[in-house]
Amino acid sequence: MSEATKTHGGLAEKTAPGPLPESLYGDLPDWNFELWPSSTTVIMAALFLALGFTVNMQITERIDTAMWGGISPLWGIFFFALWNFSGAAFFGLPGALIVANINPIVANLTATNPLAPTFFATNTLYSVPMALWVWYFKRPGQGLTFRQVATAHVLSIPLTLLPLSLIHIYVLHFTMQVVVFWYVAGLVFGYAGLFVAYPFAKKLLEAGVIQR
Numbered sequence: 342m343s344e345a346t347k348t349h350g351g352l353a354e355k356t357a358p359g360p361l362p363e364s365l366y367g368d369l370p371d372w373n374f375e376l377w378p379s380s381t382t383v384i385m386a387a388l389f390l391a392l393g394f395t396v397n398m399q400i401t402e403r404i405d406t407a408m409w410g411g412i413s414p415l416w417g418i419f420f421f422a423l424w425n426f427s428g429a430a431f432f433g434l435p436g437a438l439i440v441a442n443i444n445p446i447v448a449n450l451t452a453t454n455p456l457a458p459t460f461f462a463t464n465t466l467y468s469v470p471m472a473l474w475v476w477y478f479k480r481p482g483q484g485l486t487f488r489q490v491a492t493a494h495v496l497s498i499p500l501t502l503l504p505l506s507l508i509h510i511y512v513l514h515f516t517m518q519v520v521v522f523w524y525v526a527g528l529v530f531g532y533a534g535l536f537v538a539y540p541f542a543k544k545l546l547e548a549g550v551i552q553r
Contacts, residue, residue, distance in 0.1 A: 358487055365540040369484035372551050376433045376476045382552075387428055387436035391443035394424035398444050402453035411455035412513075413505060413523045418463075419530040421501075422494065422538040425464060429472035430485075430542060431551045437468035459504040467501040484546075490539055498531035 357366035401416040409415060428440030441464035448457040474493030478485055506524050509515045515523075545551050 356486065361487070365543065366487045367543070368486050369490070369539075369543055370546045371482055371484045372431065372546055374430070374433065374475060374479050376472065378433050378435060383432045383436060384439065387432045387439040388443070390424050390428045390432075390436070391440045394421070394428075394440055395444040395447050397424065398448060399451070399453060402448060402457070406454050412509075413527060414454055414456060414460075414463075415526060415530045417454075417460075418498075418501070418527050419534040420537070421464060422467065422498075422531070422534040423541050425468040426471055426490070426494070426538045427542045427545060429468045430475045430490075431545070433476075434469065434472050437472040438465065441465045441468040456505065456508060459508060462504040463501045466503065467497050470497040470500060487539060490542075491535060494535045494538070495532065498528060501531065502527040 355363055356368040357363045397420055398417055401420055402414060405411070405414045405416050424440055425437070429437035432439075442461055445457060445460035445464065448454060448460055454460075471493055474489075474497070475485065478489045478493070502524055505527065506520055509520045509523060
């Protein structure tokens with residue numbers, strides 16, 4: 342059983358790991374997942390997520406440029422899983438690709454960050470693997486646990502940072518120590534982003550926004 346809480350002997354059993362609150366980090370309820378859905382409803386819902394992602398990134402990309410001089414989109418990395426995980430988990434590969442690639446178009450047109458051309462790759466290298474991980478972990482009639490999502494997230498974040506490291510090495514010609522510093526900083530911000538992305542997805546399911 343994979344609901345907000347599991348039951349054992351008629352009593353609710355906590356599913357969130359450790360001290361994390363059940364209301365935010367308990368198991369994701371079951372939903373209807375398809376790796377390649379084809380309905381127009383899915384496309385429209387993914388576009389709404391992409392719109393939210395774009396508005397969010399218009400703010401964070403400017404903050405990153407002001408704080409780090411455009412060297413790394415750390416706040417963007419923190420918040421991007423909020424939208425890309427939900428797009429991949431609820432709308433499969435089409436949703437993953439739509440949510441991942443609408444914002445970079447806007448970012449390049451509005452010049453919010455000098456690294457904007459890499460955002461197509463950084464977003465896609467997270468969202469597509471996440472859709473595949475959901476397909477791998479999810480079983481009919483069951484949702485996902487926080488540990489399953491965390492595993493997928495931890496394995497996918499390093500991929501999303503590779504295009505940024507390539508820019509640091511071959512375009513900006515940073516020393517290896519500087520490249521490693523920004524890569525590790527990206528990992529820290531990226532991993533921390535799970536703690537806002539997971540509750541957001543959970544609330545979408547519980548609110549009935551996603552077809553279950």
